[in-house]
Amino acid sequence: MNKLSTSLLASLVTASFLLSSPVLAHDQNHDEEHKEHKEHKHHKEHNHHEDHDMDFDFDENPRDGFYLGMSAISSRGDDFYISEHDTDEVDFDLDVSYRVQFLGLFVESPGLSSRRIHGLYATPVWGINFFNNDTWSLDLFYETSTKGIDGLEGIQNRKKAKRGGVRATGYFDNSQLQVILTPYSPDNIGSDGLEASISYGHTWQVKNWNFYGNVGVHYRSEEVFDYSLEGGYQSSSEGFSSSDGISTSAEIGLEYPLSSDWVFGSFVAYRSLSDRVIQSRQDDVEDGYKAGVLLTYNF
Amino acid sequence: MSLLKLTPFIINIMGHYKVHACRARRSVKAKLMAAFTLMFMSSIQAEPTDSNAWLKIIPEQCVALLQGQECYANVELKWETTASGDYCLYSSLNMKALRCWENKKTGEFKQEFSSKNNIKFYLIHKKHLDNNEENAQQNGQITSHNHRLNDIASAEIKMAWVHKKKGKPRTSWRMF
Numbered sequence A: 001m002n003k004l005s006t007s008l009l010a011s012l013v014t015a016s017f018l019l020s021s022p023v024l025a026h027d028q029n030h031d032e033e034h035k036e037h038k039e040h041k042h043h044k045e046h047n048h049h050e051d052h053d054m055d056f057d058f059d060e061n062p063r064d065g066f067y068l069g070m071s072a073i074s075s076r077g078d079d080f081y082i083s084e085h086d087t088d089e090v091d092f093d094l095d096v097s098y099r100v101q102f103l104g105l106f107v108e109s110p111g112l113s114s115r116r117i118h119g120l121y122a123t124p125v126w127g128i129n130f131f132n133n134d135t136w137s138l139d140l141f142y143e144t145s146t147k148g149i150d151g152l153e154g155i156q157n158r159k160k161a162k163r164g165g166v167r168a169t170g171y172f173d174n175s176q177l178q179v180i181l182t183p184y185s186p187d188n189i190g191s192d193g194l195e196a197s198i199s200y201g202h203t204w205q206v207k208n209w210n211f212y213g214n215v216g217v218h219y220r221s222e223e224v225f226d227y228s229l230e231g232g233y234q235s236s237s238e239g240f241s242s243s244d245g246i247s248t249s250a251e252i253g254l255e256y257p258l259s260s261d262w263v264f265g266s267f268v269a270y271r272s273l274s275d276r277v278i279q280s281r282q283d284d285v286e287d288g289y290k291a292g293v294l295l296t297y298n299f
Numbered sequence B: 001m002s003l004l005k006l007t008p009f010i011i012n013i014m015g016h017y018k019v020h021a022c023r024a025r026r027s028v029k030a031k032l033m034a035a036f037t038l039m040f041m042s043s044i045q046a047e048p049t050d051s052n053a054w055l056k057i058i059p060e061q062c063v064a065l066l067q068g069q070e071c072y073a074n075v076e077l078k079w080e081t082t083a084s085g086d087y088c089l090y091s092s093l094n095m096k097a098l099r100c101w102e103n104k105k106t107g108e109f110k111q112e113f114s115s116k117n118n119i120k121f122y123l124i125h126k127k128h129l130d131n132n133e134e135n136a137q138q139n140g141q142i143t144s145h146n147h148r149l150n151d152i153a154s155a156e157i158k159m160a161w162v163h164k165k166k167g168k169p170r171t172s173w174r175m176f
Helices: A002-019 A028-046 A112-118 A275-280 B003-023 B027-043 B131-138 B144-150
Strands: A021-024 A065-078 A086-102 A105-109 A125-132 A136-143 A164-171 A175-184 A195-206 A209-220 A245-257 A262-272 A287-298 B054-058 B061-066 B071-091 B094-115 B119-125 B151-163 B171-174
Touching: A065 A112, A086 A112, A112 A195, A112 A209, A112 A262, A112 A287, A245 A275, A245 B061, B054 B119, B054 B151, B061 B071, B071 B151, B094 B119, B119 B144
Parallel strands: B061 B151
Antiparallel strands: A021 B171, A065 A086, A065 A287, A065 B171, A086 A105, A105 A125, A125 A136, A136 A164, A164 A175, A175 A195, A195 A209, A209 A245, A245 A262, A262 A287, B054 B071, B071 B094, B071 B119, B119 B151
């Protein structure tokens, strides 16, 4: 009997996976139809409850789904990690950014084209989206890489070890606030330390052009090792890192939809180095800029 | 009223009978009723309309970056009918005529529009406005209900977007 019920359950799960289908929801008619379907389903299942904005039900997780974008990026600017800090070379990158979430479990790799989803300090991670309401989304995550995002690597603050923690993202009508705390790092020797950041982004619409501005502050405790050109990954025991460090970031940019799949974008990004990194460098570099254009295809 | 305009109504009637017939286990009767209804509706004389009239619109789609944003489009409309007459162009955004032409069988119109919803444009012959709306017509106004009933040609700009709002995924899963 047990065997029968197990195989029945397995068949049901398999059938559910086979019958689940991605729904492109980027035109008005389709989205309204989908919304009606969801509302009807919600009403049917929860009509005996009071209506709550909160949603702990993974089956109805509003962030389930996927985003996939491919960008061609041409950028020019500073690079903290080469001897010739100010270069005139134009970099060209092909970047794939994505976010896939199913039943609350997600894996994502941010890019310049997905700032509105991933935020200013996002890194490639996997995790679980455990809380959503109309405004806030909370995730537990663990980094899969410490590599910076394509197009901005030269002015991003590298670190040695992958980290895990919690992330709260608030999505407002024309803005986004993100707070990230990572108190966990299995790769660190000794104490895990703490990395934290807060970033805010705002979008303005002028006709079909969208202009955005992002600002953020980023903190690393003494135990979180930065990377510097001369010193490699700094360790407090080697005397490079004797304190914690704070760096700042700012970005402005624009986006223009060429069609429902293609988007043209442009950006200017600024990063300041933390005091401890500045002190550890042999040069006088304190900050850097990067500017570029990108063309993105959204699948 | 043309048969074309009655088609959704006929389908609705067929669906209505089908549902009830299934419940009463009388599907054969329901099908016969639906067939008779269809035959009856086919025999109705369609109102004479200019079936060769057309209204073309460029662009057919307006794309905003985010869902819910206002979308802006410079719209270019061209129309043609087989017979000269007095025609007015209306949109679903406004009860007032965008422009009227007298004793013409072709016309052009350009204007920038912005909307969050699809915009429908209707070309209406003035003689198709009923008596109750004569006053409104004189003021260049018409009700949206009569847009659909009286237009001799129509076209629509569909609103689309690249990303859903509030960081939601562009593509969502649907079970079943």
